Amino acid sequence: MNVAYLYSLIAVVVLGLIAYAGVEAAGLDVLFGVVIPYLALIVFLIGFANKVLDWTKSAVPFKIPTTFGQQKSLDWIKHNRFDSPYTTGQVVIRMLLEILLLRSLFKNTRVGFGKGQRIAYKWVVWLWLFAILFHYSFFVVVLRHLRFFAEPVPFFVSFLEKIDGMFQILLPNLFLSGVLLLGGALLLLLRRVLLPKLVYISKPADYFPLFLIIGIAVTGLMMRYLDKVDVVRVKELAMGLATLQPGIPEGGISGLFYVHLFFVSILVAYIPFSKIMHMGGVFLSPTRNLANNTRAKRHVNPWNYPVKTHTYEEYEEDFRDKMKEAGIPVEKE
Amino acid sequence: MNDKNKIITGLVIFFLVVLFPFWFNLIFGAADASTAPEPExxxxxxxxxxxxxxxxxxxxxxxxxxxxxxxxxxxxxxxxxxxxxxxxxxxxxxxxxxxxxxxxxxxxxxxxxxxxxxxxxxxxxxxxxxxx
Known part of the structure; x- marks a missing residue:
C-alpha cells in the first residue's frame, strides 16, 4: 500500500464518521447543518479572492504561450490560429476550447518502444475521456442541486433533470450525471493507483480531493437510491441556508445527509488551498492566455515599476570637472 | 497595461454566479420558502x-x-x-x-x-x- 492514498482514504473515512457520529450520537445537527456550511462558504469566498488577487500581483516578464502549431509568419506559411494565436480573438477561442473541451488533455501521449528499439509516441485518450466525463457530470450535478437552493426551481434546473433522467430507469428516476460522476472520479483515481509512473508523482493532495469527491458522490447516490432521506426536509434545510434563515427542519434528517453535507463543506473550504483552484487558475495561466506575437509586438511586463536610472550623460554631468582634471575624455565640454 | 481590472471583473462575475441561490431567492423567492408546504x-x-x-x-x-x-x-x-x-x-x-x-x-x-x-x-x- 502507498501511504499517499492510504492516508487520504483514511482521512475521508474519518471525516465521514465524525459527521455521522456528531449528528447521530452527539446531536450536533446545527453545527453540521448550519454553522459548518456557512463557515465553509466564507472560507471559500475569502480564500478564493485572496488567491486570485495574489495571482494578479505576479510578474509576467515574458510572453510564454505554449504553442502547438505554426506561429504567424510570412503570408505563404500557413498560420495555425488556435494553437499559436496571434490576436486577442484567437486567444479567446483557444481559451474557450481549453476550458470547455480540455483540449490540452486531449494531446496526451505516452512514450514507449515502437518497432525494435525505436522510441514511439502514442496518442492516449483515456485521461481526456475520464476528465471530461468527470468535469461535465460534476457540473450537471452541481447545477441540479439548485433544486434544493432555489424556490421556485429555475427552469434550467427542471430542464436538466428532464434530460438527465431521460431513460426513466428506476424509481426515483435515475440521473445519469450522478453515476457518471462517480464513474469518472473512480477512473481518475484508478489511473493514479494503477499506473506506477503516476503513483510516483502523486501526493496526498492529489488523492484527498478525489476520495472526497468519491465520498460525496457515494453518499449522494445512497441518499437517493438506497437509504433514502426525505428530500422535502433536505430542501427545507437548504432553503433556510439560502434565505439566511437557517434552521433544522422538524423531524430531523438522517446522519447520512450530514455526512454528505460535511464532505461538501470540507471540499468547498478546501478549494482555495488545493489543486482544485485550477478552476480559477486556468483563466490566468500565461502559457494559455497570451498571444504568440512577440515578433510583432514588444511585451512589457505590466507589473514593472519605474526603475530609477542614472545614464552616462548624468554621470558625466556629475563628474565632468574631476574627469577633465584626470585627463579622461568627456563627450560634452 | 495591467490586467488587474479584468481579473477583478471576472472574480466578481464568478462570485455572483456562486452566490446565485442567495440573490435569486431574494428577488424571485417566496417569503416562507424554508418551510415545506404540507400535503393536505x-x-x-x-x-x-x-x-x-x-x-x-x-x-x-x-x-x-x-x-x-x-x-x-x-x-x-x-x-x-x-x-x-x-x-x-x-x-x-x-x-x-x-x-x-x-x-x-x-x-x-x-x-x-x-x-x-x-x-x-x-x-x-x-x-x-x-x-x-
Missing part, C-alpha cells in the same frame, strides 16, 4: 388513519412501493398486496392510492413541486379530477 389529507384519508405503511416510511419510500406494485401487477399478475400490518390491498395507483388521496394537486403535487420532482406516473394514469 382528504376526509377519507384522515379516517383511514394509516396508509399501506407508516407515514415516515411512506415519505421516503412511496415511489419504491409503486414501482414494486407495477412489477408485481403487470409482470406477475399478482393483484393482492399484503401490507406490513397484515391488511390486504389492491396494488393500484388509481384505485387504491388515489381513492383516499384523490386530491392530487394538494397532496402529491405540493411536495413534488417543492422538491422539483416530476414523476411520470400521470403520463399514463389519470387522476380523479380529470376523469370527471
Amino acid at each position: 389529507l382528504t376526509e377519507k384519508a384522515e379516517k383511514a388513519e394509516t396508509c399501506v405503511a407508516e407515514t415516515e416510511h411512506m415519505r421516503t419510500e412511496h415511489m419504491q412501493i409503486l414501482d414494486q406494485w407495477r412489477d408485481t401487477v403487470v409482470r406477475d399478475g399478482q393483484r393482492i398486496y399484503v401490507a406490513e400490518n397484515g391488511k390486504e390491498y389492491d396494488p393500484s395507483l388509481s384505485n387504491t392510492c388515489m381513492d383516499c388521496h384523490s386530491n392530487k394537486e394538494k397532496f402529491c403535487d405540493r411536495c413534488h413541486n417543492y422538491a422539483s420532482v416530476n414523476p411520470y406516473c400521470w403520463d399514463c394514469h389519470t387522476y380523479p379530477e380529470e376523469t370527471e
Whole structure:
C-alpha cells in the first residue's frame, strides 16, 4: 500500500464518521447543518479572492504561450490560429476550447518502444475521456442541486433533470450525471493507483480531493437510491441556508445527509488551498492566455515599476570637472 | 497595461454566479420558502388513519412501493398486496392510492413541486379530477 492514498482514504473515512457520529450520537445537527456550511462558504469566498488577487500581483516578464502549431509568419506559411494565436480573438477561442473541451488533455501521449528499439509516441485518450466525463457530470450535478437552493426551481434546473433522467430507469428516476460522476472520479483515481509512473508523482493532495469527491458522490447516490432521506426536509434545510434563515427542519434528517453535507463543506473550504483552484487558475495561466506575437509586438511586463536610472550623460554631468582634471575624455565640454 | 481590472471583473462575475441561490431567492423567492408546504389529507384519508405503511416510511419510500406494485401487477399478475400490518390491498395507483388521496394537486403535487420532482406516473394514469 502507498501511504499517499492510504492516508487520504483514511482521512475521508474519518471525516465521514465524525459527521455521522456528531449528528447521530452527539446531536450536533446545527453545527453540521448550519454553522459548518456557512463557515465553509466564507472560507471559500475569502480564500478564493485572496488567491486570485495574489495571482494578479505576479510578474509576467515574458510572453510564454505554449504553442502547438505554426506561429504567424510570412503570408505563404500557413498560420495555425488556435494553437499559436496571434490576436486577442484567437486567444479567446483557444481559451474557450481549453476550458470547455480540455483540449490540452486531449494531446496526451505516452512514450514507449515502437518497432525494435525505436522510441514511439502514442496518442492516449483515456485521461481526456475520464476528465471530461468527470468535469461535465460534476457540473450537471452541481447545477441540479439548485433544486434544493432555489424556490421556485429555475427552469434550467427542471430542464436538466428532464434530460438527465431521460431513460426513466428506476424509481426515483435515475440521473445519469450522478453515476457518471462517480464513474469518472473512480477512473481518475484508478489511473493514479494503477499506473506506477503516476503513483510516483502523486501526493496526498492529489488523492484527498478525489476520495472526497468519491465520498460525496457515494453518499449522494445512497441518499437517493438506497437509504433514502426525505428530500422535502433536505430542501427545507437548504432553503433556510439560502434565505439566511437557517434552521433544522422538524423531524430531523438522517446522519447520512450530514455526512454528505460535511464532505461538501470540507471540499468547498478546501478549494482555495488545493489543486482544485485550477478552476480559477486556468483563466490566468500565461502559457494559455497570451498571444504568440512577440515578433510583432514588444511585451512589457505590466507589473514593472519605474526603475530609477542614472545614464552616462548624468554621470558625466556629475563628474565632468574631476574627469577633465584626470585627463579622461568627456563627450560634452 | 495591467490586467488587474479584468481579473477583478471576472472574480466578481464568478462570485455572483456562486452566490446565485442567495440573490435569486431574494428577488424571485417566496417569503416562507424554508418551510415545506404540507400535503393536505382528504376526509377519507384522515379516517383511514394509516396508509399501506407508516407515514415516515411512506415519505421516503412511496415511489419504491409503486414501482414494486407495477412489477408485481403487470409482470406477475399478482393483484393482492399484503401490507406490513397484515391488511390486504389492491396494488393500484388509481384505485387504491388515489381513492383516499384523490386530491392530487394538494397532496402529491405540493411536495413534488417543492422538491422539483416530476414523476411520470400521470403520463399514463389519470387522476380523479380529470376523469370527471
